[in-house]
Amino acid sequence: MTRKPPEPGHPADFLEARREKLNRLIGLGVDPWGRAFRRTHTLGQVVAECASLEGQRVFVAGRIMAWRSHGKAAFADLEDASGRLQVYLKRDRVGADSFTLLELVDLGDHVGVAGEVFRTRSGEVTVAVDEWSFLGKALRPPPEKYHGLRDVESRYRQRYLDLIANPGTREVLRNRSLIVRTLRDILDERGYLEMETPTMSAVVGGANARPFVTHHNTLGIDLYLRIALELYLKRLVIGGYDKVYEIGRVFRNEGVSFRHNPDFTMLEFYEAYADYEDMMRFTEYLIPEVARRVLGTTRIIFRGNEVRLDPPWQRQTLREAIRQRAGVDFVGLTDIAAARQAARDRGLEIAPDATRGQILDQVLDRFVQPDLIQPTFLMDYPVEMSPLAKRRRDDPSLTYRFEACVGGIEIANAFSELNDPIDQRERFLEQAGRRDRGDQEAHMMDEDFLTAMEYGLPPTGGEGIGVDRLVMLLTDSPSIREVIAFPLLRPRA
RNA sequence: GGGCCAUUAGCUCAACUGGUAGAGCAUCCGACUCUUAAUCGGACGGUUCGGGGUUCGAGUCCCUGAUGGCCCA
Numbered sequence: 426m427t428r429k430p431p432e433p434g435h436p437a438d439f440l441e442a443r444r445e446k447l448n449r450l451i452g453l454g455v456d457p458w459g460r461a462f463r464r465t466h467t468l469g470q471v472v473a474e475c476a477s478l479e480g481q482r483v484f485v486a487g488r489i490m491a492w493r494s495h496g497k498a499a500f501a502d503l504e505d506a507s508g509r510l511q512v513y514l515k516r517d518r519v520g521a522d523s524f525t526l527l528e529l530v531d532l533g534d535h536v537g538v539a540g541e542v543f544r545t546r547s548g549e550v551t552v553a554v555d556e557w558s559f560l561g562k563a564l565r566p567p568p569e570k571y572h573g574l575r576d577v578e579s580r581y582r583q584r585y586l587d588l589i590a591n592p593g594t595r596e597v598l599r600n601r602s603l604i605v606r607t608l609r610d611i612l613d614e615r616g617y618l619e620m621e622t623p624t625m626s627a628v629v630g631g632a633n634a635r636p637f638v639t640h641h642n643t644l645g646i647d648l649y650l651r652i653a654l655e656l657y658l659k660r661l662v663i664g665g666y667d668k669v670y671e672i673g674r675v676f677r678n679e680g681v682s683f684r685h686n687p688d689f690t691m692l693e694f695y696e697a698y699a700d701y702e703d704m705m706r707f708t709e710y711l712i713p714e715v716a717r718r719v720l721g722t723t724r725i726i727f728r729g730n731e732v733r734l735d736p737p738w739q740r741q742t743l744r745e746a747i748r749q750r751a752g753v754d755f756v757g758l759t760d761i762a763a764a765r766q767a768a769r770d771r772g773l774e775i776a777p778d779a780t781r782g783q784i785l786d787q788v789l790d791r792f793v794q795p796d797l798i799q800p801t802f803l804m805d806y807p808v809e810m811s812p813l814a815k816r817r818r819d820d821p822s823l824t825y826r827f828e829a830c831v832g833g834i835e836i837a838n839a840f841s842e843l844n845d846p847i848d849q850r851e852r853f854l855e856q857a858g859r860r861d862r863g864d865q866e867a868h869m870m871d872e873d874f875l876t877a878m879e880y881g882l883p884p885t886g887g888e889g890i891g892v893d894r895l896v897m898l899l900t901d902s903p904s905i906r907e908v909i910a911f912p913l914l915r916p917r918a
Numbered sequence: 919g920g921g922c923c924a925u926u927a928g929c930u931c932a933a934c935u936g937g938u939a940g941a942g943c944a945u946c947c948g949a950c951u952c953u954u955a956a957u958c959g960g961a962c963g964g965u966u967c968g969g970g971g972u973u974c975g976a977g978u979c980c981c982u983g984a985u986g987g988c989c990c991a
Binding site: 498511570576787 | 985
């Protein structure tokens with residue numbers, strides 16, 4: 426590709442203009458990349474403490490976000506993680522040579538400045554610069570200063586530009602960090618130990634999902650990326666830790682949607698000698714408490730609805746919730762053919778060999794979850810959908826399991842853990858049968874886990890929370906991709 | 919996987935029923951020592967997502983591919 430040679434004063438394009446400035450800087454013996462710069466204050470601190478700082482000399486640094494030139498003076502807006510601050514660059518103050526060098530400054534450059542804090546006529550806190558230096562030249566221009574970066578694809582592919590240009594994105598990812606930290610704080614306060622379990626292993630389980638496969642070269646074996654944290658955390662409970670949790674990435678080889686990303690963050694916690702009732706009580710404390718600590722309120726807006734997170738949350742059996750919203754008792758319906766037909770009558774596409782669990786999943790997805798705006802526990806899932814949950818004493822076809830829905834999406838899944846290794850083996854066998862019949866989401870037989878269970882898992886309450894979805898909820902984000910810094914996209918062709 | 923929509927200058931967006939691709943910001947040149955979406959004057963900047971077709975003529979219509987969004991699965 427040929428390109429016009431840049432004429433002096435008329436560079437062929439914006440990239441060459443910046444390259445040329447860079448070369449001029451190097452030619453002048455100026456280091457365009459800078460070195461560590463000892464700030465006395467962040468930009469936000471200068472603004473916040475301006476009353477006491479007025480008249481004092483400060484050292485601050487930031488990226489140049491706006492530039493207003495006035496002949497022998499100029500104003501620039503600097504930005505760092507703490508905020509934005511205006512600086513005033515006057516020839517009489519910085520000196521003629523240094524002022525001339527400002528011609529080589531571009532939007533997006535990092536600079537460090539020293540100068541006196543003052544207020545302009547209009548009252549804006551400003552630093553009257555007497556010395557400045559380059560801390561990092563930008564060879565590409567930042568996005569448009571007023572509209573920012575709007576193109577959704579560019580925002581995800583080049584998240585750094587999204588972050589530079591859009592304060593709202595900075596706020597969301599910052600809140601994500603605070604939410605995760607707060608989850609840890611609360612779990613720590615409650616005496617849970619944070620653990621780390623394998624992300625790769627020869628057998629995966631803990632959820633109905635297709636795993637990613639990878640390969641270990643020296644061992645010469647295929648390994649799976651984990652789809653849940655459950656089976657290893659339960660081993661730790663067997664080992665004697667009575668309260669454990671893990672926050673970590675899990676990987677599911679399935680489609681992408683506004684609430685699905687192939688890798689996402691799960692929180693799972695397990696408490697020995699507890700049950701799903703305890704998990705419900707803890708959940709309806711945990712979620713509003715996170716909201717209160719991070720956002721300062723338990724009343725949030727999500728997708729245009731006000732959601733009140735305060736306890737107690739609604740409780741409804743799955744059976745009743747479905748009967749109420751779909752008009753059919755799908756849980757109680759034992760005739761599978763009739764169930765398939767009833768689902769089809771309600772506009773669902775049901776495969777001829779669909780199991781009851783698959784039908785219930787679809788009915789839940791379509792009719793029940795979207796309707797559950799206020800926090801709700803859906804309780805008592807059928808045993809065939811819940812191969813790791815304890816059976817109800819009063820009805821062994823159901824389990825002590827609940828899912829929590831908030832804002833119309835599922836954010837948590839919990840149960841009284843199945844601790845009978847004989848029943849667990851039967852459940853795995855039943856799942857393995859489905860696998861043999863082609864259900865790639867069915868559980869694998871996990872002899873190692875069964876062996877562990879045979880050493881004795883105490884009655885245990887366990888729960889998984891979709892951290893990304895919780896962040897969506899608390900930041901009113903319409904898509905999971907808004908709360909994941911670098912969501913998966915197809916590579917650019 | 920299916921349906922609908924989108925893709926135009928570095929960024930944000932225009933361009934009626936097919937008829938010379940424009941604006942703002944950014945960039946470059948010039949003026950300006952309290953501006954703040956600074957202002958004023960001038961200039962540069964395009965594979966209209968890729969490929970094919972229809973037509974005297976395609977950003978616009980048709981086919982095909984790519985990527986993304988939304989809805990459905």
